[in-house]
Structure formats: C-alpha cells, structure tokens
Amino acid sequence: MSRSDLYGMRRCACGNLRRTTRSITQFYDQLLQPSGLRITQFSLLLNISLHGNISVGELGAILLMDQTTVTRNIEILRKQGYINMTKEDDDARKKSISITENGARKLVEAKPLWEQAQSRIEQGLGSERYHDFLKTLKDVAQIVQ
Amino acid sequence: MSRSDLYGMRRCACGNLRRTTRSITQFYDQLLQPSGLRITQFSLLLNISLHGNISVGELGAILLMDQTTVTRNIEILRKQGYINMTKEDDDARKKSISITENGARKLVEAKPLWEQAQSRIEQGLGSERYHDFLKTLKDVAQIVQ
DNA sequence: AAATAACATATGCATATACATATATTATTT
C-alpha cells in the first residue's frame, strides 16, 4: 500500500477520539486524585446520584457502557461504601442502585477538583466552541446507535 | 448537594468523551472484526507503517499513549507477526519497531472495513462538521499538554 | 575511570472495557 493511501487513515474518527480521550482522562484523573475518585468512578457516582434507584442496565444505557462493565465498575464503588445495591421488590432480577451518604460526601469533595479540570477545557475552547463540541460528541454517538 | 448542582456536571468533557469513545470503539471493532484487528491495533499498525523504525517512546508521543501501554500493545502485534522489534545499533536501550509483510497485508485487508466505519461517521456529520470535529479533538488534547 | 544522573523500556498492580456465555428470574406460550 502506498504511503499516501495510509496517510488518509490518520483522520480516523475512532483513533482520534481514543487519543484525545486518553489524554483528557489522564488530566482529569490527575486533578481528581486528592479525592481518590477516578473520572470513570466520578461519572458513575454522579449518574447514580442523579437517578436514584437505578438498575445496572439503565446505567449502561445512559453511559453507553456494556452491562458487564457497569457490573464491575459499580462493584468498586460499593466496596468503598459510596453506593448501595438492593434487589428490587417487584423484579428480583434487577438491582436497585443508590448513592450512600458517604458517596454524596465524596461527590461534594470531588466537585471543586472536577471544576478545576473542566474550566480548563471550557476556557481553552471558549464557551461557544465547547458547546458545539459537546453537541457533536452526542451526534457522533447517535450516528452509530 | 442539590440536584441542580449535580445537573451541571453532566457537561463533563471527560465523561462525554469517554461515553462517545466507548460507543464508537464498539462500532469500529465490530466492522473490523473480519480482519481480526481491533481499532487500537489498527491505529498502532498504521502509525508503525507510516513511521518506519520507530521507538516505543516515539509511538507513545504520537498516540498520546503511556510508554508502558505501548510496550504491552505492540507485544500483541508482535505475537501475530505483524511487526518486528530490534535493538537499535547506536542506542541499545531503544527498540526499533517496523511493520512486516504480514502486517502490511493485514492493513490492506482491514482498510475497506475501516472505510466502511469511517464513511458512516463522516457522512453522518457532513464533511465540514467532521473536519471541525477533528480539529477540536486535537485542540482539546493540546489544551492539557 | 568510577560514580552519578538521565534515559528507554519492562514489570507489578489496579482499573476500564466488552464479547461470549452462564445463572437466576420473570413473562409468554402451549
């Protein structure tokens, strides 16, 4: 294959998404470090807090995360005492996941750290571009659903 | 913390990047499946092909990937016979990584599968928006460097 | 030249991710 044939593949949507995501994840994880939360755990905890008594499958649908990954990731939060998991009354297959007081306190603790990282990105891009960026991320995900 | 306080955190740059990246990665991996390559391996192989005799550290710098991750990911390609790794003559600390004929054939085989996934995204967004999106991804990565 | 510093890569460990499949529970069919 000629060099120029390969060259065009550098525009790969997935490769570029993954590269930027690696970099930004390191950045957020570094700033969140004093809280002991990683950005993945922070996002999970946030969504559990926003949707009280949510199930594994529903969390996966919201986060576009495989159910098996949700199962494993919430187990880390449970061990730390940040969430509770109980069997649902009307459907014993389902777990009902909710945040604990410790989990809520941890979110409060992590919030200013998250804001530090977040404002760096938003100010770096500018509000309008940042807004467009979020919209495009959602649209890209939508295209493949 | 009040509900509205939490609500604003849904705009998290990292959370949104990771969510979309999970989804797009599944999409590309699915279409690449007949080749046996995953998108991460495809991206690595592509960059090794584009930069002959590259080192672990240089690959990491290009892909914004930790050196230890590069070390492990290229080992998978080596086992498959897609790349060679030799000690550099002038600096025995460095590995010199290059693509094999089998690796080049595998890239040729994967290219139309990749194009199928890629065109879906580009056509879904439209050329101009896609171009802007790539630019913004690079800018976002740049902000935290 | 020996000691030390700097650099490149590798290894131990923990988390993140998803596919294939198993298990348990509820819903539907016969």
Next chain:
DNA sequence: AAATAATATATGTATATGCATATGTTATTT
C-alpha cells in the same frame, strides 16, 4: 401448570490503560 422464551445480572477471558517502580543502557559529573 409445564415448557419455553425473554430479560437482568454475573463470570470467564482477553485487550486497553496508566502509575509506581525496576532494569538495563547511555550520558554526565567528579
């Protein structure tokens, strides 16, 4: 009601990821 299908979650396995640190090699200092 028993059999079957559908659904929700869990487990086995493999890849992806990065931090802390170890190892081996080259460069610099004394």
